Amino acid sequence: MKNILNNIQTPKDLRELAKIELPQLAQELRQFIIDIVATKEGHLGASLGVVELTIALHYVFDTPDDLLVWDVGHQAYGHKILTGRRDVFHTNRQLDGISGFPKRSESTYDTFGVGHSSTSISAALGMAIASKLNHEKKHHIAVIGDASIASGMAFEGLNHAGVTNANLLVVLNDNAIGIDPSVGALKQYLTNVKKGTQKQDNIFEALNFNYSGPIDGHNLDALIRELERLKSVDGPKLLHVITTKGKGLKQAEENQVKYHAPGKFNSKTGDLIPKAHNSNEPPKFQDVFGHTLVELAQSNQKIIGITPAMPTGSSLKFMMEAFPERAFDVGIAEQHAVTLAAGMATQGFTVFCNVYSTFLQRAYDQIIHDVALQDLPVIFCLDRAGLVGEDGATHHGVFDLAYLRCIPNLIVFAPRNEIALRNIMYTAQQGLKHPIAIRYPRGRGNTVDWKQPFETITIGKGVELKKGTDIAVLSIGSIAHNVTKAINEIEDNSKIAHYDMQFAKPLDETLLHNIFNTYTTLFTVEEGTKIGGFGSAILEFAAKHNYSNPIKTLGINDAFVHHGNIKELYNICGLSIEKLSASFSKEL
Ligand SMILES: Cc1ncc(C[n+]2csc(CCOP(=O)(O)OP(=O)(O)O)c2C)c(N)n1
Ligand SMILES: CC(=O)[C@@H](O)[C@H](O)COP(=O)(O)O
Ligand SMILES: [Mg+2]
Secondary structure (H helix, E strand, C coil): CCCCHHHCCCHHHHHCCCHHHHHHHHHHHHHHHHHHHHHHCCCCHHHHHCHHHHHHHHHHCCCCCCEEEECCCCCCHHHHHHHHHHHHHHHCCCCCCCCCCCCCCCCCCCCCCCCCCCCHHHHHHHHHHHHHHCCCCCCEEEEEECCHHHCHHHHHHHHHHCCCCCCEEEEEEECCECCCECCCHHHHHHHHHHHCCCCCCCHHHHCCCEEEEEEECCCHHHHHHHHHHHHCCCCCEEEEEECCCCCCCHHHHHCCCHHHCCCCECCCCCCECCCCCCCCCCCEHHHHHHHHHHHHHHHCCCEEEEECCCHHHHCCHHHHHHCHHHEEECCCCHHHHHHHHHHHHHCCCEEEEEEEHHHHHHHHHHHHHHHHCCCCCCEEEEECCECCCCCHHHCCECCHHHHHHCCCCCEEECCCCHHHHHHHHHHHCCCCCCCEEEECCCCECCCCCCCCCCCCCCCCCCEEEECCCCEEEEECHHHHHHHHHHHHHCCCCCCEEEEECCEEECCCHHHHHHHHHHCCEEEEEEEEECCCCHHHHHHHHHHHCCCCCCEEEEEECCCCCCCCCHHHHHHHCCCCHHHHHHHHHHCC
């Protein structure tokens, strides 16, 4: 049989196909995604689930003139392949390759840059209103998942759209799961709609949307028919489609959490290919967090855990299993997660609110207004702080030190290793008088023997890791490991001292006075933005106390860091062992 996918350069070619050819195209597209993701890695289940929907949308609508917005964008692999990126799809998420998410600079078909969820309705509505003002007749389509539509921002978009007559189509891709199972009353409502047992008013109709569905999102005929019909319906409309995450790969359908982003797998059987395993491997910071929280919660009944939709990624799932009544997955609701934690803290609970650093950006006002201003001792655990690798610019957690350090009352700590993470969690639950943010990176650390007896960490104290005579390197967080190795690479390193400052706030002022008076030159090293971050804190300290020692700040420059593996990104940012070593050597 002639391959159809190979002849599609743009959706124009797709639109020339007969409807009868589309099921074959769907099969080829699905296999193409499986074959490449199996070896190159990336998000899998979501894209497999929307293969038919993707084809139908580009078949019915006149993209890129009609504007299609994908929410999150982890499901847009089929879209990328059909819109001119088939031959570069094997570079997905790799350094200098295409992005794992839609990106405006990559293609005119990528109408809106994404990565964080629940933006599509607002963005597509903005485009629809703009088209009206420009007197342009276009269609505007937002494709959003069942977990993403439950986020506050999506509701804000629906609420506004419902009082406009904008030409907006929201396609709700309902597969009843996010990364982890979807949660909340809306999820229950959608399940009831699917089962036909929903007795109340239609929630979308109540918001003035023309609702249709639910329809089978794997049935191309049904999809095309309904999308064609909706083209001539004025105003805001919502099409509810039911799909299966991981569709077409048995294991991915059966284990949807694992196959959200499964790593390498056998493209024929779907079996996962385990990473070369070293039994003496250090743990992931996430697992240290998860297991330590359970350990602490066993003796401290006041401990609560909260995650906005990332129980598996953050390992809060361990506490959810051990203490289901004290651990909450609140869905994609970072703002709510923070204020919920604040509410519980007012009632004397010790709340560990675990949010990926990049997603906590969503809840900035809640941190300031609901937590810090009232000085509520919420314990924020900021996962994925620093560079995250292949997810790229949308997901690097590099802004937190800068955006948190300026908030009064908030303690900001970064553990250099797994033991420090355990100990600060232990310290924090003993009864801090202020909120604290603990930021740690994605993945494994370097300490195999991490489960040591707990020790209390003194708030605002740094640690001397190596003595020296001329140069002091001040690091914060797990980048200390690269700093140690970089110093060790230098043959005669006796002039270089290394301090793990631990706290970006409060600074260890006693130690800093000592350092400024002992060493001629200082380096600061952080896995975060230089502007406003830890290096800035040291510069401010020097200015305040009239120290004139040269200070070289190493960290992320004033530019977004794109995707690549961690090693490559460290190198680009000057944070690899080699680059750090070269920076220090220049001053010797
Ligand atoms: C603001 C924000 N919080 C969390 C995430 C992490 N995240 C990415 S995809 C996803 C689940 C999305 O579920 P759904 O919308 O149902 O889409 P599906 O994966 O099922 O296609 C989550 C929680 C994110 N990208 N953005
Ligand atoms: C699309 C998205 O936001 C998530 O799937 C994210 O890629 C998860 O990242 P981790 O793999 O670091 O949990
Ligand atoms: Mg879903």
